[in-house]
Amino acid sequence: MRLALMTLMCGLCGFCQETGYEWTTTGSLITARRDACAATLPNGQVLVSGGEGESGPLASVEVYGPGPTFVEITALDAARALHTCTVLLDGRVLVVGGRAGGKAIASAAYG
Numbered sequence: 001m002r003l004a005l006m007t008l009m010c011g012l013c014g015f016c017q018e019t020g021y022e023w024t025t026t027g028s029l030i031t032a033r034r035d036a037c038a039a040t041l042p043n044g045q046v047l048v049s050g051g052e053g054e055s056g057p058l059a060s061v062e063v064y065g066p067g068p069t070f071v072e073i074t075a076l077d078a079a080r081a082l083h084t085c086t087v088l089l090d091g092r093v094l095v096v097g098g099r100a101g102g103k104a105i106a107s108a109a110y111g
Contacts, residue, residue, distance in 0.1 A: 026064070026068045027064070027067075027068040027069040027070055028070070029048065029062060029070050030060075030062055030070050030071075030072050031053055031058060031060050031062070031072075032053060032054065033048070033050070033051030033052060033053050033058055034051055034052050034081075035051050035052045035081040035082045036048050036049060036050050036051025036052075036058070036081065037049055037050065037051075037083055037084060037085035037095070038085065039085040039086070039087050039093050040087065041063075041087060041091065041093070042087070042091045043091075044065060044066075045063050045064060045065040045066070046063070046064040046065060047061065047062075047063050047064075047085065047093055048061070048062045048063075048064065048070070049061045049062075049076060049083070049085055049093075049095055050076055050079065050080045050081055050083055050095070050098065051081050052081040056079070056100075056101070057079035057080055057081050057099075057100040057101065058079055058080075058081070059075040059076040059077075059078060059079040059080070060072060060075050060076075061073050061074065061075060061076060074111065076095060076109055077107060077109040078100065078105060078107055078109075079100050080095070080097075080098035080099065080100050080105050081098055081099055081100065082097075082098050082099050083095055083096060083097050083098025083099075083105070084096050084097060084098075088110065092110045092111060093110060093111065094108060094109075094110045095108065095109050095110065096108040
């Protein structure tokens with residue numbers, strides 16, 4: 001049974017069963033954000049990076065799981081929103097582009 005992770009600006013998260021469409025609330029994000037990207041890691045954890053927070057673009061990164069909590073890990077090289085996250089074959093995540101302060105970001109980072 002596949003599950004989808006939902007995040008909202010208010011920082012609440014939940015899972016929805018693909019066929020049941022019933023949401024179960026999980027732990028909250030440490031930092032509320034929108035326009036972030038999320039990537040499922042090979043170990044089943046979910047990485048959530050960047051996005052737009054209450055005071056502007058974010059560089060913070062959080063990991064969900066195991067268990068119903070988020071843990072903050074090393075921040076991105078630059079605050080960014082509307083970027084992409086791609087899990088590489090070796091398990092690292094490549095973060096590319098996005099926007100900050102109304103300007104496009106050309107940099108990429110992985111970790």
